[in-house]
Amino acid sequence: MLETVKDDNQKMKLSDNHFLYKLNESLAWILNVEIGKCYNLNESSYFVLSRFDGKKTLGEIRQRYVNKYSKIGLEEPILLKDFNELVERLINKEFIVNE
Amino acid sequence: MTVSELQLSNSACYNADNHIQDNEFYFQWHITDRCNLRCSHCYQNDYSSPSELSIEGLKSIADKITDALTMWKKDGRIAITGGEPFIRKDMFNLLNYLEQKPEIKKIGILTNGTLIRNNVQSLKSLTKLHYIQLSLEGGKEKNDEIRGRGVFDQVIESTNLLKNADVPVRWMVTLHKGNVDEVPHIIDLALESNVDFLTFERLIPTGSGKTMGNNVLSPQELLEVFECIVKRSNEEYSKGSTLTILKLRALWVLIDPKSAEKNAQTPIQKEVGASCSIGIDSICILPDATVLPCRRLPIPIGNLTEDSLFKIWYTSPLLWEIRNKDNLKGKCKDCEYIPRCGGCRAMAYSVTGDYLAEDPQCWKQSKMTIKK
Numbered sequence: 195m196l197e198t199v200k201d202d203n204q205k206m207k208l209s210d211n212h213f214l215y216k217l218n219e220s221l222a223w224i225l226n227v228e229i230g231k232c233y234n235l236n237e238s239s240y241f242v243l244s245r246f247d248g249k250k251t252l253g254e255i256r257q258r259y260v261n262k263y264s265k266i267g268l269e270e271p272i273l274l275k276d277f278n279e280l281v282e283r284l285i286n287k288e289f290i291v292n293e
Numbered sequence: 294m295t296v297s298e299l300q301l302s303n304s305a306c307y308n309a310d311n312h313i314q315d316n317e318f319y320f321q322w323h324i325t326d327r328c329n330l331r332c333s334h335c336y337q338n339d340y341s342s343p344s345e346l347s348i349e350g351l352k353s354i355a356d357k358i359t360d361a362l363t364m365w366k367k368d369g370r371i372a373i374t375g376g377e378p379f380i381r382k383d384m385f386n387l388l389n390y391l392e393q394k395p396e397i398k399k400i401g402i403l404t405n406g407t408l409i410r411n412n413v414q415s416l417k418s419l420t421k422l423h424y425i426q427l428s429l430e431g432g433k434e435k436n437d438e439i440r441g442r443g444v445f446d447q448v449i450e451s452t453n454l455l456k457n458a459d460v461p462v463r464w465m466v467t468l469h470k471g472n473v474d475e476v477p478h479i480i481d482l483a484l485e486s487n488v489d490f491l492t493f494e495r496l497i498p499t500g501s502g503k504t505m506g507n508n509v510l511s512p513q514e515l516l517e518v519f520e521c522i523v524k525r526s527n528e529e530y531s532k533g534s535t536l537t538i539l540k541l542r543a544l545w546v547l548i549d550p551k552s553a554e555k556n557a558q559t560p561i562q563k564e565v566g567a568s569c570s571i572g573i574d575s576i577c578i579l580p581d582a583t584v585l586p587c588r589r590l591p592i593p594i595g596n597l598t599e600d601s602l603f604k605i606w607y608t609s610p611l612l613w614e615i616r617n618k619d620n621l622k623g624k625c626k627d628c629e630y631i632p633r634c635g636g637c638r639a640m641a642y643s644v645t646g647d648y649l650a651e652d653p654q655c656w657k658q659s660k661m662t663i664k665k
Binding site for chain 1: 361616
């Protein structure tokens, strides 16, 4: 699965049976409209998930993620590791699919 | 370190800050629009019900309901109503189906009370039946003026039949200018009839009742009748009366905010006020499976023959707008009583066309003016 994540030109989107919603700065969810599962999202998860629109490449989203969170003092290698792990989980849970 | 997190939520996905939740989810399910009465304040304006579901269709909806309850780990409380639900000969087929569902814990039936006589034994056999709710508007003269000649006597007879069969009875009164003076008499009648629960709803001028807009109580009138009801409720509780007067709706909290501080030991007789449950833990289903946020807020948000309950519950923009209390306007915005009030969104919509507007019957500022 990580091989897929490393393809920088890959374009992915939220799967059709998932819905993303942010109520305010501290409350956001990804909701499965078929089977009802509901996941709380923290700010960075929402930041990443909301950018999978089928238009931006994985590389672009990764760069935006690094740019945003490096500003608060996190080191790039840690951010890249976190990003890859998160995207792997998003794919495994079928939250995001290939465009 | 990990900066990203995914955490599975077992709830119905939303918990408003400070919102006191129990573990129930309430479905008000209108299985028919057909009715043998034509009450002047009815929220319906069509009684033909051409698209009502077959019994198999109803069972399919019941399955969707229980799927959702299982996922959300909620106990189901279903109120079957209409129209007049006893008009459907297959209602008991549905009730027996619901009885078999472990996710459904409580069943209520909301009826006009005119078709009870031949159904008491069948009702008595239902193990999950929590109450039968009969509508009443006042004494004989006032009630029959609104609901039709002879209806008062039938409601009293039905109440007696149900009580004799040990079926819990609730009376529901719709408050408006035309019957507000009857409230003390209705409480006396409820006591005489050994009614278990008495609940008061405000007239929402929608459907046929839209022509009764002038009968909506003013904030001051509503304050006065609520004070009267709370006073009588407390007196009856002190006397150990078996009658419970329910006050679990918006605005009641304003009568006595201190006593409304609910905890696990608070008896239901002393509970005052409750937040609007739209988008939190209730939904309304119409005879054709159209879903409304509330029966008195007639804006469709989906249809259960086409969509899963999850899809409707999770993706409706209206539900999200109402869940976010920051969206409320006027007096309701930033009100300290939002967790136990939030105003009635149906009343706001009916009067102003905006379901986020302040509750037009809220007297909060009016009361301050009066004190001056």
